[in-house]
Amino acid sequence: MVAPSLRARVRAGMIEEIKTVARRHLDTDGANLSLRAVARDLGMVSSAIYRYFPSRDDLLTALILEAYDALGDAVEAADAAADQADLRGRWLAACRAARAWALAHPAEYALLYGSPVPGYAAPDDTVAPAQRPPVTLVGILRDGLATGRLAPPGEDLSEPLRGDVAELVGLLGMDVPPALLARGMAGWTQLFGLISFELFGRINRALPHRDEYFDHQIGLMADLVGLP
Amino acid sequence: MVAPSLRARVRAGMIEEIKTVARRHLDTDGANLSLRAVARDLGMVSSAIYRYFPSRDDLLTALILEAYDALGDAVEAADAAADQADLRGRWLAACRAARAWALAHPAEYALLYGSPVPGYAAPDDTVAPAQRPPVTLVGILRDGLATGRLAPPGEDLSEPLRGDVAELVGLLGMDVPPALLARGMAGWTQLFGLISFELFGRINRALPHRDEYFDHQIGLMADLVGLP
DNA sequence: CTGCGTCAAGAGCGGCGCTCTCGCTTTTGA
DNA sequence: TCAAAAGCGAGAGCGCCGCTCTTGACGCAG
Numbered sequence: 001m002v003a004p005s006l007r008a009r010v011r012a013g014m015i016e017e018i019k020t021v022a023r024r025h026l027d028t029d030g031a032n033l034s035l036r037a038v039a040r041d042l043g044m045v046s047s048a049i050y051r052y053f054p055s056r057d058d059l060l061t062a063l064i065l066e067a068y069d070a071l072g073d074a075v076e077a078a079d080a081a082a083d084q085a086d087l088r089g090r091w092l093a094a095c096r097a098a099r100a101w102a103l104a105h106p107a108e109y110a111l112l113y114g115s116p117v118p119g120y121a122a123p124d125d126t127v128a129p130a131q132r133p134p135v136t137l138v139g140i141l142r143d144g145l146a147t148g149r150l151a152p153p154g155e156d157l158s159e160p161l162r163g164d165v166a167e168l169v170g171l172l173g174m175d176v177p178p179a180l181l182a183r184g185m186a187g188w189t190q191l192f193g194l195i196s197f198e199l200f201g202r203i204n205r206a207l208p209h210r211d212e213y214f215d216h217q218i219g220l221m222a223d224l225v226g227l228p
Numbered sequence: 229m230v231a232p233s234l235r236a237r238v239r240a241g242m243i244e245e246i247k248t249v250a251r252r253h254l255d256t257d258g259a260n261l262s263l264r265a266v267a268r269d270l271g272m273v274s275s276a277i278y279r280y281f282p283s284r285d286d287l288l289t290a291l292i293l294e295a296y297d298a299l300g301d302a303v304e305a306a307d308a309a310a311d312q313a314d315l316r317g318r319w320l321a322a323c324r325a326a327r328a329w330a331l332a333h334p335a336e337y338a339l340l341y342g343s344p345v346p347g348y349a350a351p352d353d354t355v356a357p358a359q360r361p362p363v364t365l366v367g368i369l370r371d372g373l374a375t376g377r378l379a380p381p382g383e384d385l386s387e388p389l390r391g392d393v394a395e396l397v398g399l400l401g402m403d404v405p406p407a408l409l410a411r412g413m414a415g416w417t418q419l420f421g422l423i424s425f426e427l428f429g430r431i432n433r434a435l436p437h438r439d440e441y442f443d444h445q446i447g448l449m450a451d452l453v454g455l456p
Numbered sequence: 457c458t459g460c461g462t463c464a465a466g467a468g469c470g471g472c473g474c475t476c477t478c479g480c481t482t483t484t485g486a
Numbered sequence: 487t488c489a490a491a492a493g494c495g496a497g498a499g500c501g502c503c504g505c506t507c508t509t510g511a512c513g514c515a516g
Contacts, residue, residue, distance in 0.1 A: 007482060007493070031343055036472065047475080048495050056473065115259060115342020116428055155448075161440040168434045182441075186448050190414065193421030200344055206396045212389040213410075220383075220414050224452045235462075235513070263504065275506080276464050284504065 015052050017042065019066070022059055026107040031114065033060065057120050060111070064126060067108040072132030074101040079136050087144045088227040094136055095191050095218040102195045109199060113192060135172060137191075138184035141225060142176045150226055153179040183225040190221045243280050245270065247294070250287055254335040259342065261288065288339070292354060295336040300360030302329040307364050315372045316455040322364055323419050323446040330423045337427060341420060363400060365419075366412035369453060370404045378454055381407040411453045418449045 021041045026033055035056050039046040053059040078097030082090040102109040112130070116122075144150025157165055157178050165178035174181070194217055198210060207213050249269045254261055263284050264274040281287040306325030310318040330337040340358070344350075372378025385393055385406050393406035402409070422445055426438060435441050 005483070011493085034472070035474090045496055046473080047497080050474075051494060110343035113343075113424075113428070115338035157444060158440065160437045161435075161444055164435045164437050164441070171434060182444060183448065186418070186445055189421035189425060189445065190418050191421075192425070193417035193419075196341075196424070197417060197420070200341070206399060207389075207392045209388045209392050212386065213392070216385060216389055216410060217414055217417065220411065220452065224448065239462090260503095262502085264502080273465050274504080275466080278505075279463065 011052070018049065018052055018059070019062060023063060023108070026063065026111065027105065030107055031110055035059070060120065061123060061126070063108070064111055064122065065129060067105065067112055068126060068129035068132070070105070070108075071098065071101050071112070072129055072136075074098065075133045075136050079140065084143070085147075085149075087140055087149055088222050090140045091137065091187070091222050091225070091227055092215070092218055094133070094140070095187075095221075096214075098133055098191055099195050099198075099214055102199060106199050109195070113196060114200070131172070133191075134185060134188040135174070137187050138172070138174055138176065138181055140227075141180050141184050142174055144227070145176060145180065149228070152177060153183055153226065155179055157182060187221050187225050191218065194218070239280070246277060246280055246287070247290055251291060251336070254291065254339065255333065258335055259338055263287070289351060289354070291336070292339055292350070293357060295333065295340055296354060296357035296360070298333070298336075299326065299329050299340070300357055300364075302326065303361045303364050307368065312371070313375075313377070315368055315377055316450050318368045319365065319415070319450050319453070319455050320443070320446055322361070322368065323415075323449075324442075326361055326419055327423050327426075327442055330427060334427050337423070341424060342428070359400070361419075362413060362416040363402070365416050366400070366402055366404065366409055368455075369408050369412050370402050372455070373404060373408065377456070380405060381411055381454065383407055385410060415449050415453050419446065422446070 018038060022033055022038050025038055025041070029037075033056065035049050036046040039049050049059075053062070074097045075094050078093040079090050082093045084090070141150060145152065156162070162178050165181055169176060169178060169181050172181075176184075194214060198214070246266060250261055250266050253266055253269070257265075261284065263277055266287075267274040267277050277287075281290070302325045303322050306321040307318050310321045312318065369378060373380060384390070390406050393409055397404060397406060397409050400409075404412075422442060426442070
């Protein structure tokens with residue numbers, strides 16, 4: 001561990017500063033991040049940014065990675081803070097944490113889960129952090145199965161699908177029946193849909209009590225996945 | 229009804245041609261539609277487009293309206309084509325039709341349900357066509373309740389929410405218990421989430437049998453809303 | 457035939473992502 | 487120690503973009 005040189009430290013600070021300003025622009029101006037505007041805010045010329053990020057997409061990728069981790073942290077922390085024996089409480093807490101993070105960072109949420117930026121292809125290192133929220137949800141179900149608090153799913157998957165999902169189970173390293181993983185993914189899909197509708201859509205314009213609506217819907221979903 | 233002049237007919241044809249080319253660009257190049265590229269394809273100069281659409285956003289709005297109607301048509305047609313007594317069959321057919329349309333027109337689906345375009349605000353006339361798919365789904369539930377094939381929902385909504393949803397029931401002109409409308413919206417939310425994950429996400433990269441996965445998940449959801 | 461409304465074209469404005477060059481400073485290694 | 491190497495910011499410039507304004511040609515009704 002050699003001490004970083006002055007230049008390396010200044011460089012790291014500069015990278016952080018660029019990301020901070022870019023995140024601010026993202027939250028105020030929406031998804032179309034302008035490198036030139038970020039550079040102006042920093043009192044630099046746009047070409048100087050390219051010393052730190054080889055392209056606008058790479059800057060976006062850095063922001064996306066941090067956002068995935070922030071969301072994953074929030075969801076996992078909420079799950080961990082709940083009474084571990086109260087499966088339904090853990091599930092609801094994880095869902096509420098995801099929504100709270102999304103409402104607090106709408107532009108970053110849109111970056112993660114909105115329509116993909118046309119020219120942009122997410123690199124592979126975004127896959128693992130992106131899976132943290134659904135893995136957390138499925139983990140709650142796995143704990144329930146392991147402690148006997150959750151009944152095994154009554155349905156099973158028909159053949160071509162069971163192989164796929166079983167492989168996914170192995171990939172995630174979670175020992176659950178494929179049908180239960182499918183239920184967990186249904187819950188994750190519903191959670192994503194609820195948050196997206198609230199953030200993007202105008203569905204809920206007629207629903208002033210958004211918190212109650214969200215709670216009711218994740219309650220329905222907790223019933224579906226089998227949480228008592 | 230006066231006969232349209234030659235000029236008016238040419239103008240209407242030109243508007244259609246612009247929309248057709250723009251839709252093609254949308255499907256190939258993604259969401260960032262370039263007025264100049266559309267004009268090039270038409271052998272025009274970019275400024276000429278402004279004779280027909282006052283701005284790029286107005287062209288986008290025209291495409292969005294048509295896309296909402298196309299999706300609504302597809303979903304309603306699938307529902308109408310099914311055996312009206314088979315509620316679950318109608319529900320599944322409507323869901324499959326929505327997915328099929330989205331897979332056939334991914335860029336237009338992204339325009340409707342992806343993250344909102346930064347500067348763009350959807351005008352009010354997009355609200356009604358946007359509600360056609362969820363209204364279709366809830367309509368199936370309403371028919372089930374009316375014919376006694378669907379049991380009324382066991383749960384009820386707690387107070388601040390019940391008023392909201394009851395108002396929404398009146399707004400849509402559908403006579404269903406608020407809790408049932410909430411279930412229908414849960415189904416619509418799930419459908420949107422499933423399609424969006426398949427189109428945008430990389431969740432299903434490990435699931436080659438997408439049709440089967442989709443069918444399994446909408447089957448779960450049909451169970452939740454109470455369809456036998 | 458004349459004048460009005462519509463049309464396509466062109467020039468131009470400011471902004472964008474990105475590249476390349478040019479001096480300047482810091483770091484590095486013989 | 488001191489020159490070579492590497493990193494840095496500024497600037498000019500490329501080809502895009504949405505959009506505006508002006509110009510000259512054309513169809514059409516009075």
